[in-house]
Amino acid sequence: MGAPPKVSPLPGPQLLHGGAEPPVNGPVGSTDHPMTAQVSYGRDTVPHLAHGVQTTPSGTVTLDFADTDIRDVVAQILGNVLHVNYTIDPAVTGTVTLHTATPLLSREMLPVLQMLLSEVGATLDRVGDLYRVTPGAARPAGTAAGAGAAGGSPVGLAEDPAMAGSIMVPLRYAGAEDLAKALQPFVQGSGHVTAASGANALLVAGDPVTRNTIVDLVHAFDVDMLAGQSYALLPVSSGAARDMATALQEALRGHGGALAQVVRVIAMSRVDAVLVVASSARYIADTRRLFDLLERTRRTTMRTWHVYYIQNTNANDAAYILQQAFTPDDVTAQPTQPPQANIPGAGQQATTGMTGGGGLSGLGGIQSGSTLGGGTGLAGGTGMMSGITQPGAQVGAAGGTQPANANPLLGGLDNTAGGNGRARGMRIIPSPQHNALLIYATDQENDTIEDMLRKVDILPVQVRIDAVIAEVQLNDALRYGTQFFFKSGGINGVLSSNSQTITTGKLASAAFSHTLPGFIIGSASGSGGAPIALDALQNVTKVHVLSSPQIMVLDNQPARLQVGQLVPIQTGSQSSTIGTSIYNQFTYQPTGVIMQVTPRVNNGGLVTLDISQEVSSVSSTSSSTVNPTFNDRSVTSRVVIQDGQTLGLAGLITDTSSRNNSGIPWLKDIPVLGILAGDQSNNRQRTELLVLITPHVMHDQRDAQALTADLRDTLPNAAGVPDELTNMRSTGSADPQARIRRGVGLGP
Numbered sequence: 001m002g003a004p005p006k007v008s009p010l011p012g013p014q015l016l017h018g019g020a021e022p023p024v025n026g027p028v029g030s031t032d033h034p035m036t037a038q039v040s041y042g043r044d045t046v047p048h049l050a051h052g053v054q055t056t057p058s059g060t061v062t063l064d065f066a067d068t069d070i071r072d073v074v075a076q077i078l079g080n081v082l083h084v085n086y087t088i089d090p091a092v093t094g095t096v097t098l099h100t101a102t103p104l105l106s107r108e109m110l111p112v113l114q115m116l117l118s119e120v121g122a123t124l125d126r127v128g129d130l131y132r133v134t135p136g137a138a139r140p141a142g143t144a145a146g147a148g149a150a151g152g153s154p155v156g157l158a159e160d161p162a163m164a165g166s167i168m169v170p171l172r173y174a175g176a177e178d179l180a181k182a183l184q185p186f187v188q189g190s191g192h193v194t195a196a197s198g199a200n201a202l203l204v205a206g207d208p209v210t211r212n213t214i215v216d217l218v219h220a221f222d223v224d225m226l227a228g229q230s231y232a233l234l235p236v237s238s239g240a241a242r243d244m245a246t247a248l249q250e251a252l253r254g255h256g257g258a259l260a261q262v263v264r265v266i267a268m269s270r271v272d273a274v275l276v277v278a279s280s281a282r283y284i285a286d287t288r289r290l291f292d293l294l295e296r297t298r299r300t301t302m303r304t305w306h307v308y309y310i311q312n313t314n315a316n317d318a319a320y321i322l323q324q325a326f327t328p329d330d331v332t333a334q335p336t337q338p339p340q341a342n343i344p345g346a347g348q349q350a351t352t353g354m355t356g357g358g359g360l361s362g363l364g365g366i367q368s369g370s371t372l373g374g375g376t377g378l379a380g381g382t383g384m385m386s387g388i389t390q391p392g393a394q395v396g397a398a399g400g401t402q403p404a405n406a407n408p409l410l411g412g413l414d415n416t417a418g419g420n421g422r423a424r425g426m427r428i429i430p431s432p433q434h435n436a437l438l439i440y441a442t443d444q445e446n447d448t449i450e451d452m453l454r455k456v457d458i459l460p461v462q463v464r465i466d467a468v469i470a471e472v473q474l475n476d477a478l479r480y481g482t483q484f485f486f487k488s489g490g491i492n493g494v495l496s497s498n499s500q501t502i503t504t505g506k507l508a509s510a511a512f513s514h515t516l517p518g519f520i521i522g523s524a525s526g527s528g529g530a531p532i533a534l535d536a537l538q539n540v541t542k543v544h545v546l547s548s549p550q551i552m553v554l555d556n557q558p559a560r561l562q563v564g565q566l567v568p569i570q571t572g573s574q575s576s577t578i579g580t581s582i583y584n585q586f587t588y589q590p591t592g593v594i595m596q597v598t599p600r601v602n603n604g605g606l607v608t609l610d611i612s613q614e615v616s617s618v619s620s621t622s623s624s625t626v627n628p629t630f631n632d633r634s635v636t637s638r639v640v641i642q643d644g645q646t647l648g649l650a651g652l653i654t655d656t657s658s659r660n661n662s663g664i665p666w667l668k669d670i671p672v673l674g675i676l677a678g679d680q681s682n683n684r685q686r687t688e689l690l691v692l693i694t695p696h697v698m699h700d701q702r703d704a705q706a707l708t709a710d711l712r713d714t715l716p717n718a719a720g721v722p723d724e725l726t727n728m729r730s731t732g733s734a735d736p737q738a739r740i741r742r743g744v745g746l747g748p
């Protein structure tokens with residue numbers, strides 16, 4: 001057998017380089033290196049001014065006469081260029097001006113000369129090899145066409161067969177067929193223009209004057225359109241290039257549209273730029289200056305996308321507020337609904353929280369659906385406490401319904417710009433997944449929105465609410481209730497700041513607040529005045545603490561406490577039509593101690609409390625087990641107290657009377673003898689519900705640490721670990737045979 005194949009270990013996991021990008025507020029689509037304008041200037045052509053006659057190397061001739069005597073022109077053309085014999089009549093006088101932009105062939109000289117002579121009233125005739133220049137009236141009348149060629153009589157050049165015919169004009173830049181169609185309206189008389197597409201040339205036929213006129217038009221059209229042109233490619237920083245090109249064309253059409261005739265503007269959508277073509281570099285500079293002005297104005301008024309990451313609130317709530325302020329006709333965001341303030345009734349079976357031991361609870365998480373855990377407190381029973389419930393899980397529609405065509409990425413908004421379809425207007429879209437806002441606005445509008453967000457999206461103030469719910473047994477010392485007991489000298493409170501102290505003893509009752517429905521106790525300690533009030537009541541009566549929670553809650557958010565049971569109540573029954581089965585329907589009614597508090601803190605340290613307090617139980621006199629009777633004591637109030645002061649809500653008194661007759665049946669009911677055979681007692685018990693609430697405002701982490709240290713001081717042994725738990729093994733369970741083995745010496 002061969003050796004086993006060599007096994008290589010698998011590569012280990014590799015760390016990902018870099019991490020998640022931090023959220024950064026700013027515009028969308030901006031670039032740090034914008035495209036710069038590209039400009040190419042053409043050369044302005046300056047014509048070379050030739051004087052007289054110039055012969056080019058190719059044998060063509062250039063003519064340039066400026067106010068030149070006609071006799072000198074005839075001498076230059078007939079004598080120096082054509083080298084023919086000629087005579088000039090002394091009556092021929094005058095001056096002419098001629099400049100040929102393109103060189104002429106030798107055979108084109110005579111038609112040009114005849115045209116010049118006609119301007120001064122002269123004509124050119126040929127007799128044999130002699131050319132005569134005479135006044136127009138000097139031509140012999142009745143001369144037959146072509147007679148000069150055979151018989152020696154004068155013949156006009158226009159009638160000379162040698163001067164008639166066709167000429168081929170080659171084209172350099174223009175297309176033959178297109179140019180032939182363009183020249184047709186200008187062809188008159190015996191002239192005719194035919195396109196020779198194969199050679200890209202024009203065949204011009206007719207008399208010399210007509211031919212020369214058509215040829216001049218051909219040279220005027222057959223020019224290099226790109227020669228001397230200047231170009232500028234101007235990038236559009238934002239928006240569509242077509243829109244910018246249209247705006248630039250509209251601006252050039254102003255003042256009679258002179259610039260629009262010499263400057264062409266072309267939208268280059270593929271590169272997001274505008275191409276400007278002009279015949280002069282000066283026009284490029286002027287057009288670019290106009291473009292920069294339009295670009296600055298467009299950048300100021302154009303809306304772009306911006307992203308703002310919410311730090312301390314909910315994106316849906318912020319979008320709802322901003323839409324109400326900036327787009328009141330297009331409000332599509334759904335705000336997050338806070339927890340219901342009313343006490344749950346029929347049909348609401350359970351509340352958020354975890355059942356645990358009643359009594360003093362620990363600090364819970366901030367803005368969380370988790371339960372504030374219970375601990376060993378002053379009273380037994382089951383406890384249930386919840387913080388601020390989380391918003392609904394449905395994206396973008398917490399507390400509301402989404403449109404049928406809603407896009408979940410738009411946070412409850414439909415796919416259009418809004419109800420009125422204004423796609424170009426300001427838009428504010430929440431992104432619940434990232435807790436951010438997408439803002440479609442101009443730079444100025446975005447600055448205003450961000451200024452408002454910086455004032456709205458602030459770190460919320462937290463409030464720790466210490467509550468004590470106690471049931472006080474009323475005796476002779478408290479026959480008028482606890483509030484009267486405090487006012488009459490047992491303990492007094494002062495409506496002032498936390499620097500006021502509370503002392504037990506006789507104080508002026510006038511110093512106590514008469515504000516209903518309760519009273520306010522100030523204290524110099526951080527724990528408030530609740531311990532002082534309870535100690536004072538413990539000296540004269542029995543105090544039964546029902547619950548003593550401590551709740552951490554955000555400013556302007558409700559906190560709810562429920563300690564008690566859910567009592568089933570039959571709401572209906574249904575029997576089967578084919579049998580005798582009966583189906584009963586039940587709902588659950590919460591009983592016990594139910595409290596809800598919503599704090600609102602102002603800048604001066606005053607705390608406004610919206611309090612809803614209820615203590616309910618099943619009546620002992622209820623005759624039905626499926627539809628019991630409830631005893632209910634509730635109070636709802638709104639009060640304003642200082643940070644650290646204790647608010648007392650009292651006056652909820654219950655008077656219970658009972659009669660008990662027990663003994664030997666029949667004998668206990670006989671007069672006189674019944675005293676010996678039975679025992680009869682009449683009991684009357686009066687209790688009052690006392691609620692003490694102390695808010696503590698936490699503006700920053702230092703306040704939170706101070707309150708945590710205060711709570712730790714009140715529970716000195718809460719963090720201690722018993723010794724038997726310290727020595728317990730971290731895994732497994734204790735060995736039950738260990739003691740026996742140690743007793744017989746078999747092991748540790």
